Amino acid sequence: MTSDKPITHGRVLKIAVPILLANATVxxxxxxxxxxxxxxxAPEPIAAVGVGAIILTAIYWIFGFLRMGTTGLTAxxxxxxxxxxxxxLLTRVLMIGLIAGAVLxxxxxxxxxxxxxxxxxxxxxxxxxxxxxxxxxxxxxxxIALYGITGWLIAQERTRDxxxxxxxxxxxxxLLDLLFVLEFGLxxxxxxxxxxxxxxxxxxxxxxLCRSAFREPxxxxxxxxxxxxxxxxxxxxxxxxxxxxxxxQAIFVSFLLLGGRFGSVTLAANQVxxxxxxxxxxxxxxxxxxxxxxxxxxxxxxxxxxxxxAARMTSLWALIFGLALAAGFALFGPLLIDIMTKDPEVxxxxxTFLPWMVATPIFMLGLVMLDGIFIGATRTAxxxxxxxxxxxxxxxxxxxxxxPMGNHGLWAAMLISMxxxxxxxxxxxxxxxxxxAR
Numbered sequence: 001m002t003s004d005k006p007i008t009h010g011r012v013l014k015i016a017v018p019i020l021l022a023n024a025t026v027x028x029x030x031x032x033x034x035x036x037x038x039x040x041x042a043p044e045p046i047a048a049v050g051v052g053a054i055i056l057t058a059i060y061w062i063f064g065f066l067r068m069g070t071t072g073l074t075a076x077x078x079x080x081x082x083x084x085x086x087x088x089l090l091t092r093v094l095m096i097g098l099i100a101g102a103v104l105x106x107x108x109x110x111x112x113x114x115x116x117x118x119x120x121x122x123x124x125x126x127x128x129x130x131x132x133x134x135x136x137x138x139x140x141x142x143x144i145a146l147y148g149i150t151g152w153l154i155a156q157e158r159t160r161d162x163x164x165x166x167x168x169x170x171x172x173x174x175l176l177d178l179l180f181v182l183e184f185g186l187x188x189x190x191x192x193x194x195x196x197x198x199x200x201x202x203x204x205x206x207x208x209l210c211r212s213a214f215r216e217p218x219x220x221x222x223x224x225x226x227x228x229x230x231x232x233x234x235x236x237x238x239x240x241x242x243x244x245x246x247x248x249q250a251i252f253v254s255f256l257l258l259g260g261r262f263g264s265v266t267l268a269a270n271q272v273x274x275x276x277x278x279x280x281x282x283x284x285x286x287x288x289x290x291x292x293x294x295x296x297x298x299x300x301x302x303x304x305x306x307x308x309x310a311a312r313m314t315s316l317w318a319l320i321f322g323l324a325l326a327a328g329f330a331l332f333g334p335l336l337i338d339i340m341t342k343d344p345e346v347x348x349x350x351x352t353f354l355p356w357m358v359a360t361p362i363f364m365l366g367l368v369m370l371d372g373i374f375i376g377a378t379r380t381a382x383x384x385x386x387x388x389x390x391x392x393x394x395x396x397x398x399x400x401x402x403x404p405m406g407n408h409g410l411w412a413a414m415l416i417s418m419x420x421x422x423x424x425x426x427x428x429x430x431x432x433x434x435x436x437a438r
Contacts, residue, residue: 007294007309012317015293016286018163023282029170033191036181045188047121048128055115056136063100063144065241066093070151072378073234075296078156084218085230090210091219092234093148101141108137128188135192142203149206157293161209168205173198240380244387251394255414262407269349270407272340276333276357280325280364287318288372295376304436315369325361333357356411363415366422374425377432386424393420
């Protein structure tokens with residue numbers, strides 16, 4: 001299973017391009033969900049689907065560590081040629097997903113009540129959103145297990161299968177949306193039921209795509225699956241990633257909350273401009289995932305030269321795409337703003353802060369790629385610690401810039417935090433190579 005093939009531009013693109021295409025399908029599903037429920041002549045169903053989807057996405061996001069941790073651990077086992085550990089890892093992540101999903105189902109009333117306490121909505125919207133979530137929550141085991149399956153596939157450079165999985169789930173979801181809402185008139189419940197069925201069908205397809213693991217006896221040898229050192233390492237890696245992700249989420253939440261200080265127009269403009277940030281992140285993710293797989297395999301094989309080659313080549317392509325995105329935002333940013341909002345004041349405000357978006361792909365380049373490199377090497381303690389340092393730098397930047405610069409200072413602090421994450425992780429890179437050489 002050891003992949004000692006040379007790392008070429010073609011190999012990098014073979015991993016990255018399917019991820020780029022898979023990420024591009026994500027907003028399409030949201031648009032269809034909104035479009036079909038928008039055929040109901042009332043605003044409450046649209047609001048309910050939006051609120052319900054945001055709450056469930058936030059809950060599931062907590063388990064995003066399962067995707068990243070699984071990629072690093074599986075890539076290293078693959079690089080070592082340990083087929084048994086690759087198979088056992090799949091069983092572990094499936095069990096985590098199914099158990100975590102079952103816990104969410106049991107705690108759903110508490111979770112939903114807490115969510116609406118934090119973000120109250122009108123009574124009718126809350127009732128519809130709760131009904132939506134009470135259907136969708138039953139696919140939580142599948143949704144969380146799919147994080148692990150996705151990471152497992154990426155680790156072995158099987159990103160075409162990841163694309164197939166994404167296309168399948170989105171396709172099923174869209175078709176069932178149209179059937180349940182427009183044909184059967186099920187409204188918000190129909191949208192939720194469509195997603196429920198799409199996620200469970202996605203899990204079944206994912207298991208079929210992972211069928212090679214089930215040919216290895218280790219996937220069901222419980223002494224191997226519950227091997228204490230392996231479980232301890234997995235727990236440590238995933239805990240580090242979770243802490244790092246919570247700190248990152250805290251930065252984004254504070255950004256959104258602080259933006260409200262400058263009025264509804266500026267807040268709306270920030271929301272529009274954050275879509276540029278998401279576009280850049282999704283685009284660069286393809287190359288970060290390539291780094292995770294290639295660096296992880298090389299790290300498992302203790303091949304320092306291949307680690308360096310993987311880091312350089314994936315980062316080169318990310319730089320090319322980052323520069324292209326920056327140029328695209330500069331040239332077409334005003335047009336994209338006009339598409340996303342019709343309000344003239346919001347348009348004017350968004351144009352005022354657009355230069356920060358032009359700079360964003362370059363500022364986030366280092367952190368995205370080094371995240372991928374460090375995930376592949378499972379140097380998650382470094383990721384956790386450097387995220388903490390960067391969060392502190394972000395707070396200092398806010399303190400220094402928010403008052404004199406207003407919303408410009410808020411964006412400056414965000415970009416400074418991105419730069420800090422890239423620089424601090426870059427300073428830890430030599431330790432990564434030394435660890436691989438041992």
